[in-house]
Amino acid sequence: MTGIATFSMAGFDGVALKPTEVDLDRVSLDGVETAVVDYEGRERVPSSERLADLARGTDLRVTTPVRADGFDPLGDDRLVARLPPNVGRVVVAGNPAYLSANERSRAIAPRLGAARERSPGAWVGTEGVERIALAAGGTQFELLEPTTLREVRALRAAGFEGEIAVYAPVVFSEDEDVLLDALxxxxxxxxxxxxSLDTATDATGAAADGTATDATAAGRSRSVLLSAIEGFALAGPPETIDERVDELRAAGVDVLVGYPARGPTVLGH
Incomplete structure (x- = not known):
């Protein structure tokens, strides 16, 4: 299996795959229960044949932004029609970074509802649309945030019995430069x-617009990014990450999907 990307899944129920970072033609999901292929633009959506192949033996899901051309249930949905029957969906509003101005202007609520009607087994991404996602029903797919523990506990305390899945970037390191390069x-x-970055200034006083977000980040922008990594990712030594995973499970998280931000072989430990 030389040259094949594989995934160590210790402590996680699933893995997130980014087509811009991992060659999906050279991925092995042997032993992986659940995998989610992130959306990074229409040109990065894998072929139907490759998706069908990856889904053999794995609960494979593709993130489908309902405002994006090709996935819009109230308009152009030609890419949905090309998804193999053994591939599930995660319906999301869509990160503006991957949408055109026209796509960003489309109403979210009716599209999430229509997508769920067509794909009753779809997970529903909650980022920025938590109430709409709950109304749409299905597995609630949360991005790990600083407030995730509190919000999941509140949902369970209020009697929510549905499935909750959490997507969490993972980096086993305490090195600031490693964390910034990865996350x-x-x-x-x-x-x-x-x-926060829009209002931050770097060590020279320059505006943060367009500033570096990797290990070369400096000044206030660097502090903002490092602080954000603590809340939006599972980062640090193995024992710290294990503790946070245990907290998430105790709070009521059913499915934990890890994004191996440093590459496919370093998710587990």
């Missing part, structure tokens, strides 16, 4: 972090 770009796309 800086990811956390910078979260809404609250982007807003």
């Amino acid at each position: 800086g770009g990811y956390v910078s796309r979260r809404g609250s972090v982007a807003a």
Whole structure:
């Protein structure tokens, strides 16, 4: 299996795959119960044949932004029609970073509802649309955030009995530069972090717009990113990550999907 990307899943129920980072033609999901293929633009959606092949023996799901052309249940849905029958969906509003201005302007609520009607087994991504996602029903697919533990506990205390899945970037390191190289770009796309970066200044006093988000980040922007990594990712030594995983499970998380931000072989430990 030389040259094949494989995944160690210790402590996790599933793995997230980013087509821009992992060659899906050279991925083995042997022993992986659940996998989610992230959406990073229409040109990055894997072929139907490859998706069907990856789904053999694995609960494979594809993130499908309901506002994006090709996945819009109230408009152009030609990419949905190409999904193999053995591949599930995660219906999401869609990160603005991967949507055109026209796509971003489309109403979310009716599209999530229509997508769930067509795909009753779909998971529903909750980022920024938590109430709409709950109304749509199905497995609630949360991105790990600083408030995740509190919100999951509140849902369970209120009597919510549905399935809750959480997507969590994972990096087993305490090195600041390693963390920024692996996770800086990811956390910078979260809404609250982007807003903080917009007002931050680096060590030279320059505006943060366009500033580096990797290990070269400096000053206030670097502090913002490192603080965000603590809340939006599972990062640190193995024992710290194990403790956070245990907290998530105790709070009521049913499915924990890990995104191996440093590469496919370093999710487990």
